[in-house]
Amino acid sequence: MHFDLQTIWxxxxxxxxxxxxxxxxxxxxxGILHLFVAKNDIERRVNINAIGPVWDGNEVWFITAxxxxxxxxxxxxxxxxxxxxxxxFVVLLALIYRAVSFEFRxxxxxxxxxxxxxxxxxxxxxxxxxxxxxxxGNILAGLPIKNMAIEGNKLLGFVYAEKFPISFINLVNPxxxxxLYGLLVGITTVLFIVMHGISWLLWKTEGTIAERARSIGLxxxxxxxxxxxxxxxxxxxxxxxxxxxxxxxxxxxxPPDMFQQIASMLDSNGVLHHALFxxxxxxxxxxxxxxxxAVGWLLAVRSVDGAKAFLFSTLTFLFAxxxxxxxxxxxxxxxxxxxxxxxxxxxxxxxxxTLTVMLIAxxxxxxxxxxxxxxxxxxxxxxxxPESLRREIEEAAEH
Amino acid sequence: MDxxxxxxxxxxxxxxxxxxxxxxxxxxxxxxxAIMLTLHYATGKEIYRDMAKFWSKLxxxxxxLGVATGLVHEFEFGMNWSVYSRFVGDxxxxxxxxxxxxxxxxxxxxxxxxxxxxxxxxxxVHLLAAWLSSIGSNLSALWILIANGWMQHPVGAKxxxxxxxxxxxxxxxxxxxxxxxxxxxxxxxxxxxxxLSAIFVLSVSAYHLLRKQNVEFFKKSxxxxxxxxxxxxxxxxxxxxxxxxxxxxxQPTKLAAMxxxxxxxxxxxxxxxxxxxxxAQKNVVEIPLPIPGLLSFLATHDFNGKLLGAKDLQKKFEAxxxxxxxxxxxxxxxxxxxxxxxxGFFFVLLFIWGLAKYKDLExxxxxxxVALYSLPLPYIACWLxxxxxxxxxxxxxxxxLTDDYGKIKLxxxxxxxxxxxxxxxxxEVVITYILFALTFTGLAIADFYLLAKFATKGPEKEAExx
Numbered sequence: 001m002h003f004d005l006q007t008i009w010x011x012x013x014x015x016x017x018x019x020x021x022x023x024x025x026x027x028x029x030x031g032i033l034h035l036f037v038a039k040n041d042i043e044r045r046v047n048i049n050a051i052g053p054v055w056d057g058n059e060v061w062f063i064t065a066x067x068x069x070x071x072x073x074x075x076x077x078x079x080x081x082x083x084x085x086x087x088x089f090v091v092l093l094a095l096i097y098r099a100v101s102f103e104f105r106x107x108x109x110x111x112x113x114x115x116x117x118x119x120x121x122x123x124x125x126x127x128x129x130x131x132x133x134x135x136x137g138n139i140l141a142g143l144p145i146k147n148m149a150i151e152g153n154k155l156l157g158f159v160y161a162e163k164f165p166i167s168f169i170n171l172v173n174p175x176x177x178x179x180l181y182g183l184l185v186g187i188t189t190v191l192f193i194v195m196h197g198i199s200w201l202l203w204k205t206e207g208t209i210a211e212r213a214r215s216i217g218l219x220x221x222x223x224x225x226x227x228x229x230x231x232x233x234x235x236x237x238x239x240x241x242x243x244x245x246x247x248x249x250x251x252x253x254x255p256p257d258m259f260q261q262i263a264s265m266l267d268s269n270g271v272l273h274h275a276l277f278x279x280x281x282x283x284x285x286x287x288x289x290x291x292x293x294a295v296g297w298l299l300a301v302r303s304v305d306g307a308k309a310f311l312f313s314t315l316t317f318l319f320a321x322x323x324x325x326x327x328x329x330x331x332x333x334x335x336x337x338x339x340x341x342x343x344x345x346x347x348x349x350x351x352x353x354t355l356t357v358m359l360i361a362x363x364x365x366x367x368x369x370x371x372x373x374x375x376x377x378x379x380x381x382x383x384x385x386p387e388s389l390r391r392e393i394e395e396a397a398e399h
Numbered sequence: 400m401d402x403x404x405x406x407x408x409x410x411x412x413x414x415x416x417x418x419x420x421x422x423x424x425x426x427x428x429x430x431x432x433a434i435m436l437t438l439h440y441a442t443g444k445e446i447y448r449d450m451a452k453f454w455s456k457l458x459x460x461x462x463x464l465g466v467a468t469g470l471v472h473e474f475e476f477g478m479n480w481s482v483y484s485r486f487v488g489d490x491x492x493x494x495x496x497x498x499x500x501x502x503x504x505x506x507x508x509x510x511x512x513x514x515x516x517x518x519x520x521x522x523x524v525h526l527l528a529a530w531l532s533s534i535g536s537n538l539s540a541l542w543i544l545i546a547n548g549w550m551q552h553p554v555g556a557k558x559x560x561x562x563x564x565x566x567x568x569x570x571x572x573x574x575x576x577x578x579x580x581x582x583x584x585x586x587x588x589x590x591x592x593x594x595l596s597a598i599f600v601l602s603v604s605a606y607h608l609l610r611k612q613n614v615e616f617f618k619k620s621x622x623x624x625x626x627x628x629x630x631x632x633x634x635x636x637x638x639x640x641x642x643x644x645x646x647x648x649x650q651p652t653k654l655a656a657m658x659x660x661x662x663x664x665x666x667x668x669x670x671x672x673x674x675x676x677x678x679a680q681k682n683v684v685e686i687p688l689p690i691p692g693l694l695s696f697l698a699t700h701d702f703n704g705k706l707l708g709a710k711d712l713q714k715k716f717e718a719x720x721x722x723x724x725x726x727x728x729x730x731x732x733x734x735x736x737x738x739x740x741x742x743g744f745f746f747v748l749l750f751i752w753g754l755a756k757y758k759d760l761e762x763x764x765x766x767x768x769v770a771l772y773s774l775p776l777p778y779i780a781c782w783l784x785x786x787x788x789x790x791x792x793x794x795x796x797x798x799x800l801t802d803d804y805g806k807i808k809l810x811x812x813x814x815x816x817x818x819x820x821x822x823x824x825x826x827e828v829v830i831t832y833i834l835f836a837l838t839f840t841g842l843a844i845a846d847f848y849l850l851a852k853f854a855t856k857g858p859e860k861e862a863e864x865x
Binding site: 052053054056057059060062063064066067068069070071072073074075077078079080081082085086088089092093095096097099100102103104107147148149153154155156157158159160163164165251252253346347348350351353354357358361362365366369372373376379380 | 561
């Protein structure tokens with residue numbers, strides 16, 4: 001690893017994405033669980049109130065991660081968002097319906113109206129969680145992207161080689177490796193998000209909702225661990241082929257020693273085996289730590305300790321996430337058409353000046369944001385329950 | 400026009416228009432709510448508390464949809480305009496990222512404290528949260544407009560070859576931040592949000608006053624709106640004038656279309672109305688304002704100032720950039736611009752009228768009716784303004800850096816809209832266009848329905864937001 005600006009920005013973008021999954025992750029989880037932990041109107045209102053003051057602030061992590069990717073790695077942002085066009089569109093639609101469902105649900109008294117938005121909350125939260133995982137899995141396994149500059153085009157940049165609808169179907173096609181891997185990571189992500197949502201509900205609520213959350217938690221733990229093991233095992237087998245080492249050297253723009261290190265790992269056919277496990281010792285440590293934290297989560301859920309459960313689900317994700325980032329480094333989007341067509345953190349990055357300006361902004365403002373978000377969380381971390389909401393409604397009626 | 404290009408443009412315009420149903424109200428109403436809350440904590444009067452609660456609830460309904468459409472907006476750059484995004488990302492991405500980090504977190508986090516913190520957090524914290532949320536939303540507009548201003552006037556940049564092709568890179572960060580076009584755009588937009596919000600409050604208040612409901616409550620609300628709106632609307636005209644002056648210097652083809660100015664002229668007059676024949680490059684009808692040289696004066700601050708007409712500009716751009724059409728659709732841009740200006744003057748008159756009638760506002764039925772039915776007008780004015788700015792920029796997505804009324808200073812940074820679109824298929828753009836159109840329409844209807852429901856209900860106390 002080099003400690004240059006590109007690397008620092010790769011870490012920062014990873015932190016922003018992790019910030020998104022850790023913060024919006026739990027409210028997505030609470031959303032997925034909405035129909036299952038809350039059974040009547042009061043409970044459902046409590047369930048939404050559990051995330052009410054924070055969910056839209058959490059979603060800003062997504063917007064900021066998108067903005068930071070745009071600013072620091074424009075080639076990545078442009079190529080990925082246009083390549084995953086329909087998938088991203090579905091995520092956006094789901095996020096819209098989710099936001100609106102929270103806002104609209106309790107503003108009409110009709111049963112049908114409420115039921116519609118309740119279902120919409122669960123479905124949209126599930127779709128967002130699933131597709132984020134599907135996208136991450138697909139990217140890790142390599143996508144058919146092409147650097148058009150290699151073919152002499154001076155303006156197009158990185159372009160997806162497949163066209164719709166094949167391009168979209170293949171993202172979840174179990175008979176294509178990247179599609180299969182996308183699906184598996186997608187399911188794992190949903191399970192994680194549900195666990196993280198359970199942590200929050202145990203922390204923030206008491207009574208019937210927390211009880212149901214706990215019993216679901218005890219059931220989803222094992223499937224999550226199994227899926228995580230499967231994803232890791234498959235990741236070990238991911239390999240990429242270099243068709244033309246000279247083009248790779250020219251277009252990936254890696255620092256010379258980093259390129260040499262990768263070139264020395266190629267076999268006689270130009271295949272880079274265990275491409276995501278080039279530093280097995282460090283990655284293994286991170287993966288084991290993630291697994292240990294998952295065990296810690298189970299124990300915390302058993303003893304209904306919400307704060308501890310939240311800490312452990314957060315750490316599980318952070319260790320797993322950084323293991324992934326570390327494994328992929330310096331590749332941002334590996335190309336399945338030949339490694340020389342890949343987007344790296346070097347050929348995808350902005351200029352040194354932009355990265356510097358942005359770094360200064362990030363150093364000043366990120367701690368401030370984290371500080372006031374933590375402060376707001378602390379302020380809103382009083383327990384709520386169906387009983388407390390009933391009491392509040394009665395008090396308001398007396399006024 | 401290429402189909403993917405056409406639909407991508409329509410989709411982006413649609414997203415912008417829907418987004419701008421929600422944004423200006425967020426900008427202005429956050430400030431108005433904060434003012435009301437300040438009055439409550441300063442005077443201890445319950446009526447201001449109820450006011451802050453009532454108006455901030457309407458604001459909350461509106462805000463969620465602003466976030467949702469804004470998210471789509473940010474992502475559509477990469478989705479539909481990948482070539483643009485990779486070409487400009489080095490510069491254009493930075494303000495967007497800083498917007499999130501500096502402004503948007505602040506706005507949404509503290510809005511949560513403001514809306515959910517009643518009686519739960521200390522008064523000073525609650526008040527601070529209301530103001531930070533308002534400042535956050537306006538700061539957010541500032542950074543977005545720095546990004547937009549750069550597309551119009553790409554300062555502080557140079558063009559280089561990178562690993563995946565040609566791109567614009569940053570050469571001077573502060574030039575981008577203090578881009579005169581961007582900064583005046585910000586004030587123009589922020590004041591537009593204030594005018595719109597003032598008319599929103601005024602209009603809802605008029606509805607209740609016409610029915611003699613909660614007279615004291617809505618009279619006070621209307622008073623705050625009238626003062627706030629009057630100051631903002633007068634400010635808007637001054638800022639609008641400065642803005643047009645910047646456009647004249649930096650985007651001569653846009654100015655020519657805004658004013659239907661075909662021939663290069665010294666002492667050009669302002670046209671009150673015109674209809675152009677774009678092919679023949681002349682106006683079929685024109686009704687000038689009888690003040691000679693007024694347009695030259697507004698644009699150059701000299702009654703005898705020279706302005707380049709569309710015909711000469713077309714020749715000049717052709718010589719520099721090769722064959723093509725460099726003049727935006729004149730009738731569209733002219734009327735979008737002029738109707739916006741006429742509405743701007745109407746708003747000033749509306750506020751003056753209201754202030755004159757204020758003492759007996761609940762019985763000023765004529766004024767109240769006009770105020771009530773004026774509600775859509777500021778929304779329309781905002782849309783017209785954006786249409787002027789973005790259609791007037793065509794055929795460019797990044798306007799070649801121009802200054803001094805038509806001197807092209809950095810031609811190679813210009814990027815045409817037609818070059819900037821993602822390599823998508825027809826099916827993809829049609830699917831997203833139709834579904835976004837249905838979704839946004841549904842949202843707008845639901846938003847309107849809920850706003851109308853809560854706005855007409857009046858200030859009743861409720862336990863929780865959800």
